[in-house]
Amino acid sequence: MAPFCAAVDWGTTNFRLWLLDANGAALAERSSGEGMRACQPDRFEPVLEAHLAAIGAGSDLPVVVAGMAGARGGWREAPYRETPASLEGLYADAIKIDGLARDVRILPGVCQRGKGREDVMRGEETQLAGAWAESGTTGLFCLPGTHSKWARVEEGGLVGFATYMTGELFAVLSQHSILREMVAAGEGDSTSPAFQDAVEEMVGGAGLTEKLFSIRAASLLDGAAAPDAKARLSGLLIGAEIAAARKDLREQMEVTLVADGAQAKAYEAALAVAGIACRTRDGQDLVRRGLHSAALALWPERAAV
Amino acid sequence: MAPFCAAVDWGTTNFRLWLLDANGAALAERSSGEGMRACQPDRFEPVLEAHLAAIGAGSDLPVVVAGMAGARGGWREAPYRETPASLEGLYADAIKIDGLARDVRILPGVCQRGKGREDVMRGEETQLAGAWAESGTTGLFCLPGTHSKWARVEEGGLVGFATYMTGELFAVLSQHSILREMVAAGEGDSTSPAFQDAVEEMVGGAGLTEKLFSIRAASLLDGAAAPDAKARLSGLLIGAEIAAARKDLREQMEVTLVADGAQAKAYEAALAVAGIACRTRDGQDLVRRGLHSAALALWPERAAV
Numbered sequence: 001m002a003p004f005c006a007a008v009d010w011g012t013t014n015f016r017l018w019l020l021d022a023n024g025a026a027l028a029e030r031s032s033g034e035g036m037r038a039c040q041p042d043r044f045e046p047v048l049e050a051h052l053a054a055i056g057a058g059s060d061l062p063v064v065v066a067g068m069a070g071a072r073g074g075w076r077e078a079p080y081r082e083t084p085a086s087l088e089g090l091y092a093d094a095i096k097i098d099g100l101a102r103d104v105r106i107l108p109g110v111c112q113r114g115k116g117r118e119d120v121m122r123g124e125e126t127q128l129a130g131a132w133a134e135s136g137t138t139g140l141f142c143l144p145g146t147h148s149k150w151a152r153v154e155e156g157g158l159v160g161f162a163t164y165m166t167g168e169l170f171a172v173l174s175q176h177s178i179l180r181e182m183v184a185a186g187e188g189d190s191t192s193p194a195f196q197d198a199v200e201e202m203v204g205g206a207g208l209t210e211k212l213f214s215i216r217a218a219s220l221l222d223g224a225a226a227p228d229a230k231a232r233l234s235g236l237l238i239g240a241e242i243a244a245a246r247k248d249l250r251e252q253m254e255v256t257l258v259a260d261g262a263q264a265k266a267y268e269a270a271l272a273v274a275g276i277a278c279r280t281r282d283g284q285d286l287v288r289r290g291l292h293s294a295a296l297a298l299w300p301e302r303a304a305v
Numbered sequence: 306m307a308p309f310c311a312a313v314d315w316g317t318t319n320f321r322l323w324l325l326d327a328n329g330a331a332l333a334e335r336s337s338g339e340g341m342r343a344c345q346p347d348r349f350e351p352v353l354e355a356h357l358a359a360i361g362a363g364s365d366l367p368v369v370v371a372g373m374a375g376a377r378g379g380w381r382e383a384p385y386r387e388t389p390a391s392l393e394g395l396y397a398d399a400i401k402i403d404g405l406a407r408d409v410r411i412l413p414g415v416c417q418r419g420k421g422r423e424d425v426m427r428g429e430e431t432q433l434a435g436a437w438a439e440s441g442t443t444g445l446f447c448l449p450g451t452h453s454k455w456a457r458v459e460e461g462g463l464v465g466f467a468t469y470m471t472g473e474l475f476a477v478l479s480q481h482s483i484l485r486e487m488v489a490a491g492e493g494d495s496t497s498p499a500f501q502d503a504v505e506e507m508v509g510g511a512g513l514t515e516k517l518f519s520i521r522a523a524s525l526l527d528g529a530a531a532p533d534a535k536a537r538l539s540g541l542l543i544g545a546e547i548a549a550a551r552k553d554l555r556e557q558m559e560v561t562l563v564a565d566g567a568q569a570k571a572y573e574a575a576l577a578v579a580g581i582a583c584r585t586r587d588g589q590d591l592v593r594r595g596l597h598s599a600a601l602a603l604w605p606e607r608a609a610v
Contacts, residue, residue, distance in 0.1 A: 163518040207549020213468040217423040244512020
């Protein structure tokens, strides 16, 4: 089948492109570290064109983009849609980049307003749109990361979400706090008792800032093994996230986890400790699916060919 | 009255010395930035002697020291006493530094054991001993700082305590996180609604890692004023500490706050939001008092002169 469009997930630190046919199958794929942070505003077009040339894409092939390329300070700002936001309707607020020979659209992020509830996402909404397009998945989603999101989808609409600074706290505490040396020597094994105990303490209602210091104290008093420090830090932060987020679980004790690799394993283990069932989906599959769904709505005449 | 002893509060970043008479009144006082972090092990004695010489102390004047000088990697390790620890009895575990012409003793810190409850303090126990010596104060103490302590004193014994990484989290998030620029531009006014609202959210049960991201989101969406970001970060962290620590309040909604200056004002404001009454005491007064009390027990023959 002929190429239908290119789909791009352009995040803070990574670039990923798929050449898609009209059914959404990937005919070719490219990825690199040329995320938003590595691109000055005038670098986005040449980076995109170089990847398109490398896969032999014609100059008339349209491109749909999700993620931080649409942030202020990215390629071109694609203003946020506000919750509740239709996942099928994201395409309608895509912005078209002026002055290009090629048709390039950037999908909007989604924001939530309300004092103390302010929140923003860019990229995750397209994963949620992919899950909806693929199988009509609703309920609570957990999307771990530097800034983990927990999002509620009802009848194809993103109705609300919350962000937890889990990954960023892990990074700054690992690199810049009194825990630095202990964590650097660690392994962070999410199957270890240190990880599981930490999750259990947090979902049992412990205070995060107290438990963080306990890593240091245990090391001073007991010479607690270094691999434990990293696993314990990870367990405390993921446990704090789950303890706060599960208030949105309502009657179901079940979430869709969007993750892969070691991150998926850690969250699966932590959710199990908290008594929450999960189905795990690969985030790259979902974003590709969401981009394809938006492209079908943006260029129906191409899909019909 | 003649000099009875010198009393030293030797912390991580600060050195403070008082020349005391037998009643505990300060005849002279010195302070500097020569804390433990600035002193190699062989620098403690010359630093101390230089300050003693500057106030004209004789070579037979004994010296009692509290704080990080007694930590592993400090001047000489003074092993921790374990909870429950008698505050009047701290002196009995003071270690004497060998090989000096002068009689110098370092008071022990206090540790707490038990899985998940491991904790350590060095210096705060001497403040608590000062409060006990002065007025028999018991109940719950809040001692804010880089690593804030909440300690319970009953009948002159330190029965238990917990440490919260409040000040350190404020520092690493201010310097190394996505909140950096917002907080750098801020004022951190603890009388502001931004501070009070943040405390209220946390004592109402909000999750810390979620609320931290809300500072970023509010700034992106509303261009929230920069002074608010610093006050909000401070309020969230102090609020998280109080939310976790108040489980130890039992029937009394009252604590003794050991702080001064802006830190005292911030904690007084936050405790008021949480409905907790407090009496504020100056930490330097208390540590001097605790050191004097230990010196009376160490050198009763000198006090009787």
